[in-house]
Amino acid sequence: MTQTTPPICIAALYQFMRFHDFAALREPLAKLCCGLKVKGTLLLAPEGINGTIAGTNEAIGEVLDHIRALPGCADLDVKFSRADTPPFQRMKVRLKREIVAMGEPDIDPLADVGHYVEPQDWNALISDPNTVIIDTRNDYEVAIGAFEGAIDPKTHTFREFPTWFRAERERLLAGPTPPKVAMYCTGGIRCEKSTAFLKSEGVKEVYHLKGGILKYLETVAPKDSLWRGECYVFDERVSVVHGLAPGTFDMCPDCGRPIGREVRTSPLHQTDLRCADCEAAR
Numbered sequence: 001m002t003q004t005t006p007p008i009c010i011a012a013l014y015q016f017m018r019f020h021d022f023a024a025l026r027e028p029l030a031k032l033c034c035g036l037k038v039k040g041t042l043l044l045a046p047e048g049i050n051g052t053i054a055g056t057n058e059a060i061g062e063v064l065d066h067i068r069a070l071p072g073c074a075d076l077d078v079k080f081s082r083a084d085t086p087p088f089q090r091m092k093v094r095l096k097r098e099i100v101a102m103g104e105p106d107i108d109p110l111a112d113v114g115h116y117v118e119p120q121d122w123n124a125l126i127s128d129p130n131t132v133i134i135d136t137r138n139d140y141e142v143a144i145g146a147f148e149g150a151i152d153p154k155t156h157t158f159r160e161f162p163t164w165f166r167a168e169r170e171r172l173l174a175g176p177t178p179p180k181v182a183m184y185c186t187g188g189i190r191c192e193k194s195t196a197f198l199k200s201e202g203v204k205e206v207y208h209l210k211g212g213i214l215k216y217l218e219t220v221a222p223k224d225s226l227w228r229g230e231c232y233v234f235d236e237r238v239s240v241v242h243g244l245a246p247g248t249f250d251m252c253p254d255c256g257r258p259i260g261r262e263v264r265t266s267p268l269h270q271t272d273l274r275c276a277d278c279e280a281a282r
Contacts, residue, residue, distance in 0.1 A: 006082035009060045014050040014189040016109045017072035022046055023095055030093040032066055039088035043099045050099035050189055052235060054087055079187055079214045081244035087235035102193045103159040107200060114195030114206035119219040122209050123226050131180045132172055136161060136194045140257045144239060144249060145229025158190055162197055180205040188212035217242050232258055254278040
């Protein structure tokens, strides 16, 4: 039986770049996306562009060509996946203070970041007993999947990460030999800032997974993988697995958090499918 390629192309992208007039970029980009029937969300800020969009191969290619033509965006970081149905309902191009909100205005990923580690080299790094592995994602993301041995900061938002690290620094870096610090996130963008932040705090050996979990799941075979579970994504697919195939989670309509099989099969959730917290709050 011949497998057909899912028709929807999904592109997760980001680029740190100092835009002098980022607001002027919004209207042409929004007009192009809407004209091509591309759906998703793109964020523009003085520090660059970030987002995920979906559409036909040709439409996504045209939008990416437009973004790559912007000053400093020729090397745009893009990760592709496929879907049978559109994972977004509309197109949004928003203006923000940051393309990933950390709340540390002096952190500049263009000035200094950690060492990039290719997905095929990641297993060796995190298997080193002198490596501290930190998941920079939020608690609900970590709950459905993580790398073996990773520390979960249990943050609700990325803005909490600096406070968490400063409070835990002494414990994390304890020992006669300073450990390597390896950090990862969904697509790589949060690690651009988290590794820059650790470097600014004086941590010397800082590493991060190039392309994030998505690139690892796309590149590394399941038999060789140290990833356990599924990877949360910010669209209607909810989660993906190896090969970036759609995962098994649904999305809570109230808070957007993932809902697993145990909720879907519970007799308490036969009509309205919500996460336990939202169900309890009703």
